[in-house]
Amino acid sequence: MKKNLVLIAALAGLTLAGCASKGNKDAGTNPGASDSSGISTSGTGADGLGAGSAIGSGTGAAGAYSLDNKTIYFAFDQTDIDSAGQTVVDNYGRYLSSTPAAKLRLEGHADERGSAEYNIALGERRAISVARALKAAGATDSQLSVVSYGEERPAAPGHDEAAWAKNRRVEIAQ
Amino acid sequence: MRLIQNLRRSLSPSLLLPLLAGLLVCSGPARAALDISVVGGDTGAQPIAVAPFATPPDINFDVAGIVEADLVRSGLFTALPRADMLETPSAVSQVDYRNWRAVGMENLVIGSLSRSPKGGVAVRFFLLDVYRGQQVLGFDMPAVTPDQLRVVSHQIADLIYEKLTGTKGYFNTQIAYVTAAGYGLARRFELIVADADGFNPRTIAASRETLMSPTWSPDGKKLAYVGYEKGRSAIFIHTLATGELRKFVSEKGINGAPVWSPDGSKMIVTLSFETNPDLYLIDIASGQRRRLTDHFAIDVEANFSPDGNTVAFTSDRGGSAQVYLMPVAGGEPRRLTFQGKQNQRPRFSPDGKSIAVVNNDGGRYSIALVDVQTGAMRKLSEGPLDESPSFAPNGAVIIYSTIGRGGAELATVTVDGRVRQRMRQPGEVREPAWGPYSR
Numbered sequence: 001m002k003k004n005l006v007l008i009a010a011l012a013g014l015t016l017a018g019c020a021s022k023g024n025k026d027a028g029t030n031p032g033a034s035d036s037s038g039i040s041t042s043g044t045g046a047d048g049l050g051a052g053s054a055i056g057s058g059t060g061a062a063g064a065y066s067l068d069n070k071t072i073y074f075a076f077d078q079t080d081i082d083s084a085g086q087t088v089v090d091n092y093g094r095y096l097s098s099t100p101a102a103k104l105r106l107e108g109h110a111d112e113r114g115s116a117e118y119n120i121a122l123g124e125r126r127a128i129s130v131a132r133a134l135k136a137a138g139a140t141d142s143q144l145s146v147v148s149y150g151e152e153r154p155a156a157p158g159h160d161e162a163a164w165a166k167n168r169r170v171e172i173a174q
Numbered sequence: 175m176r177l178i179q180n181l182r183r184s185l186s187p188s189l190l191l192p193l194l195a196g197l198l199v200c201s202g203p204a205r206a207a208l209d210i211s212v213v214g215g216d217t218g219a220q221p222i223a224v225a226p227f228a229t230p231p232d233i234n235f236d237v238a239g240i241v242e243a244d245l246v247r248s249g250l251f252t253a254l255p256r257a258d259m260l261e262t263p264s265a266v267s268q269v270d271y272r273n274w275r276a277v278g279m280e281n282l283v284i285g286s287l288s289r290s291p292k293g294g295v296a297v298r299f300f301l302l303d304v305y306r307g308q309q310v311l312g313f314d315m316p317a318v319t320p321d322q323l324r325v326v327s328h329q330i331a332d333l334i335y336e337k338l339t340g341t342k343g344y345f346n347t348q349i350a351y352v353t354a355a356g357y358g359l360a361r362r363f364e365l366i367v368a369d370a371d372g373f374n375p376r377t378i379a380a381s382r383e384t385l386m387s388p389t390w391s392p393d394g395k396k397l398a399y400v401g402y403e404k405g406r407s408a409i410f411i412h413t414l415a416t417g418e419l420r421k422f423v424s425e426k427g428i429n430g431a432p433v434w435s436p437d438g439s440k441m442i443v444t445l446s447f448e449t450n451p452d453l454y455l456i457d458i459a460s461g462q463r464r465r466l467t468d469h470f471a472i473d474v475e476a477n478f479s480p481d482g483n484t485v486a487f488t489s490d491r492g493g494s495a496q497v498y499l500m501p502v503a504g505g506e507p508r509r510l511t512f513q514g515k516q517n518q519r520p521r522f523s524p525d526g527k528s529i530a531v532v533n534n535d536g537g538r539y540s541i542a543l544v545d546v547q548t549g550a551m552r553k554l555s556e557g558p559l560d561e562s563p564s565f566a567p568n569g570a571v572i573i574y575s576t577i578g579r580g581g582a583e584l585a586t587v588t589v590d591g592r593v594r595q596r597m598r599q600p601g602e603v604r605e606p607a608w609g610p611y612s613r
Contacts, residue, residue: 112559114495115488115561117430118475120430124428124446149384159559
């Protein structure tokens with residue numbers, strides 16, 4: 001029990017640190033749900049990993065995975081996943097296929113250009129694209145939910161391509 | 175005299191609504207949250223002098239100042255500075271027209287405030303033609319409590335504007351907009367309603383979760399908007415006079431872009447819970463729904479034509495986001511926009527003849543006006559990141575959001591593109607929606 005609390009605190013610290021450093025690509029924060037119940041401790045894999053194993057990484061039946069990188073980035077007006085994004089998908093796919101009780105929320109975003117509601121739809125398309133890829137990598141429907149924030153919750157301030165590139169993303173949240 | 179009596183009858187009800195709203199909605203001090211400056215207005219503007227109104231010593235309110243600010247803000251008038259006034263008459267008999275011709279004035283506004291027998295404040299004003307040396311307008315405004323003097327000042331500005339331009343005024347109106355501040359877990363959103371000149375901002379909703387897409391009911395009594403709770407979106411309807419909040423639609427997926435029909439009985443929203451983002455027409459009283467689009471493309475951002483028969487919307491069914499028109503009764507959508515890379519977020523003008531859109535021309539986003547019949551497009555703003563156009567109810571001015579030095583801010587432009595102004599405010603200000611005339 002105590003070990004889990006330490007792990008939760010450590011992960012919470014990592015997450016909050018990710019909030020503060022705006023330019024951090026790995027800042028996989030949980031922006032929308034201010035009242036979320038916090039980080040799940042369900043991490044026992046199908047091969048019987050103990051309750052003390054770290055959530056940030058593990059080994060499932062499909063192989064080792066790391067959950068530290070929670071963000072997939074996209075090109076302007078596009079929803080295709082590039083190779084860096086596919087690596088994130090592969091890791092989470094292995095995690096989900098070896099952890100049937102695990103659930104993820106895929107949060108889609110767009111950069112600020114263009115109209116707000118069209119960007120909500122674009123963000124949803126991106127999140128659905130990631131959901132499809134995760135299912136191909138071993139996840140089931142019931143493990144995934146999708147929400148879009150469009151351009152409303154940017155990760156990076158600024159009105160240039162450097163900021164926009166960081167805002168066209170899907171964030172994986174638990 | 176009959177003119178004055180008719181005005182009394184027609185103005186009283188329209189003063190009740192802002193009074194009620196002011197009482198029952200949480201209101202801050204009457205400060206301007208938006209700081210306004212005009213660019214490119216002087217050419218072709220009419221010179222007008224608004225002399226300070228005579229005011230009893232116990233009333234500290236500058237009606238003339240607000241009237242002048244409204245007229246100047248429209249870009250159609252230049253005002254004589256008070257320091258240049260050779261006299262400050264408050265009655266027609268006190269006016270020496272030579273003093274005003276001498277400083278090149280064509281129009282002169284004078285007036286006075288007085289305590290009415292029941293304790294309210296009554297404003298009387300005159301609009302005078304300096305060259306003909308005669309009265310053009312004269313009104314006794316209905317007596318009001320002092321906190322309603324801003325409304326009366328805007329009504330006076332509307333009367334003068336309409337007389338001198340031939341177009342209905344738009345100064346006694348409201349705007350709704352969203353402010354956002356902070357990033358990540360610190361992000362905060364507020365939905366605000368303010369007078370069209372930025373005064374009297376009132377917070378309608380505040381949240382750590384996203385608030386967006388405010389839209390007015392045709393009678394100006396309600397605002398629909400999109401809010402998120404526990405990571406899910408929903409469309410809410412807020413009644414301004416009572417603060418009552420109704421969760422109107424909350425399906426899985428997107429609940430977005432609400433818009434009211436002109437008769438107030440229906441709403442079109444975007445829902446994605448069945449397949450992907452599509453338009454749905456909802457009867458507000460019964461909740462009955464009719465699906466308007468069923469296409470694998472994104473269909474979003476619907477807007478009714480003023481006659482209620484046509485819906486304009488954004489769709490990327492052709493490969494890129496463009497504006498389409500479709501009969502509400504059903505039928506094939508017809509593409510309206512062909513210029514630039516994308517066209518989004520259509521808003522019909524009050525006369526139904528043109529549609530304001532966000533146009534993406536080589537990566538530069540500006541507000542453009544499209545003729546509904548011909549499809550001809552005319553850019554109104556410069557960009558590079560302009561969006562969310564909304565017409566004033568007189569159709570002469572469009573408010574939109576742009577990026578200034580401090581971040582997202584509001585701006586307006588006249589529909590001929592000549593006069594633009596910035597409304598600066600700390601923090602990001604976005605998604606303005608211009609309210610209708612109160613009934």
